[in-house]
Amino acid sequence: MATGDDVRRDVTEKAAKPIDLDQDLIAIATSQDQGAYQRVFHAIAPRLKTFLMVQGTIESIAEEILQETMLKVWQKARLFDGSKASASTWIYTIARNAKIDRFRKETRLVPDPNDPSYIPDSPETGEQSVTKKQESNHIKEAIATLPSDQLRIIMVSFYEEKSHTEISEELGIPLGTVKSRIRLAFGKIRNELKGVS
Amino acid sequence: MNIQHHIGDDTLMAYVNGTLPETISVVVATHLAICPECRKNVALMEDIAALYLVESEPAYHVDADPTAPDIQQLDPEIATAASTKYQTDKGVPNPLADRMPVHLEDIPWKKLIPGISHYPLSVADGSRKKGVLRLLKIAPGTPMPEHSHSGQEITMILRGSYIDDLGRFQTGDIADLDDEVWHQPVADTDKDCICLIATSAPLKFSGFFSRLLQPLVGI
Numbered sequence: 242m243a244t245g246d247d248v249r250r251d252v253t254e255k256a257a258k259p260i261d262l263d264q265d266l267i268a269i270a271t272s273q274d275q276g277a278y279q280r281v282f283h284a285i286a287p288r289l290k291t292f293l294m295v296q297g298t299i300e301s302i303a304e305e306i307l308q309e310t311m312l313k314v315w316q317k318a319r320l321f322d323g324s325k326a327s328a329s330t331w332i333y334t335i336a337r338n339a340k341i342d343r344f345r346k347e348t349r350l351v352p353d354p355n356d357p358s359y360i361p362d363s364p365e366t367g368e369q370s371v372t373k374k375q376e377s378n379h380i381k382e383a384i385a386t387l388p389s390d391q392l393r394i395i396m397v398s399f400y401e402e403k404s405h406t407e408i409s410e411e412l413g414i415p416l417g418t419v420k421s422r423i424r425l426a427f428g429k430i431r432n433e434l435k436g437v438s
Numbered sequence: 439m440n441i442q443h444h445i446g447d448d449t450l451m452a453y454v455n456g457t458l459p460e461t462i463s464v465v466v467a468t469h470l471a472i473c474p475e476c477r478k479n480v481a482l483m484e485d486i487a488a489l490y491l492v493e494s495e496p497a498y499h500v501d502a503d504p505t506a507p508d509i510q511q512l513d514p515e516i517a518t519a520a521s522t523k524y525q526t527d528k529g530v531p532n533p534l535a536d537r538m539p540v541h542l543e544d545i546p547w548k549k550l551i552p553g554i555s556h557y558p559l560s561v562a563d564g565s566r567k568k569g570v571l572r573l574l575k576i577a578p579g580t581p582m583p584e585h586s587h588s589g590q591e592i593t594m595i596l597r598g599s600y601i602d603d604l605g606r607f608q609t610g611d612i613a614d615l616d617d618e619v620w621h622q623p624v625a626d627t628d629k630d631c632i633c634l635i636a637t638s639a640p641l642k643f644s645g646f647f648s649r650l651l652q653p654l655v656g657i
Binding site: 273402 | 446448451452455470471479481486490491492495497498500504506511513530531562
């Protein structure tokens with residue numbers, strides 16, 4: 242385990258040399274770029290491990306899940322479509338699915354565009370994803386406008402991946418309040434994003 | 439399809455962070471297959487979750503090997519080619535279709551009470567305490583016994599429509615209800631209303647007769 246000093250040094254290094262996940266993913270896909278893979282690995286793996294361990298995963302399983310995730314990132318790099326999702330979101334969903342698959346009897350249920358019953362996005366919805374880089378700043382700004390009681394629930398839900406019931410017990414508030422704060426928070430986030438686009 | 443009633447953000451968030459019971463996630467994923475608007479909300483939530491991941495401070499050292507795996511990458515054309523599992527159309531999106539033995543038209547309905555039949559669907563975690571997943575068919579004009587839930591109940595309309603205290607629900611719509619909501623749906627056209635219903639815990643019925651029914655109906 243890293244000491245506090247290591248962690249700080251690590252973060253400063255990352256901050257001094259920001260990496261472009263999108264570009265590195267494309268380099269992995271087009272030329273099996275080893276350097277790009279290692280940059281993605283160093284940017285994602287320690288954070289993913291921390292993420293998993295904060296959620297209560299034991300260390301050996303956290304290592305397994307992150308190895309599985311990085312293996313899939315390599316294997317599936319050519320399926321990455323930057324017009325549909327940012328690289329960080331794409332990697333996050335791979336990691337989350339790897340975690341769920343590791344703990345559940347059944348694989349995660351996701352809609353499949355190849356399904357004949359699938360109804361694709363209308364063209365307008367597709368175009369809204371063009372300004373990706375911009376958008377993550379907008380999302381951060383929108384989140385920053387949330388009142389602290391809503392922000393805390395969003396943080397605990399995403400970072401610690403707690404269920405509504407666990408959050409309700411932990412914060413000592415009724416389940417209905419947890420749910421209504423989530424609804425209010427996303428209503429506000431969507432409203433803020435509408436204002437900037 | 440003109441979807442009027444969508445999945446609540448609280449339910450979508452539990453889907454995104456992987457904390458939904460399996461029964462409920464079947465309904466969520468089935469609706470997502472036909473609802474671009476809910477998919478957009480999921481995408482936003484995943485963007486937020488990803489920000490929490492990539493902007494977090496790493497606190498652990500990783501043991502795994504950082505060099506690229508020595509294996510073949512997937513070919514996008516092969517990997518995204520339409521899979522053979524869709525050759526039998528069951529009239530509903532996956533992952534519901536995966537859980538049905540036959541087409542929706544050929545379901546061997548089991549009668550519950552006059553005008554109402556059901557067909558239970560199996561989930562990997564089959565313990566009834568974790569809730570149930572079933573198809574329900576309501577004949578035109580039949581009122582369901584009024585009921586509430588001890589947990590969450592989520593319904594997707596697959597065919598026809600129904601009306602209750604909360605509004606009119608048509609094909610593709612979702613009724614995402616918390617406990618403490620009492621409702622009494624009535625199929626409001628001349629066609630059967632077929633729904634997919636998932637609960638996170640058994641329902642509770644009001645009224646003496648309905649309470650008698652509950653062990654029988656088990657929904």
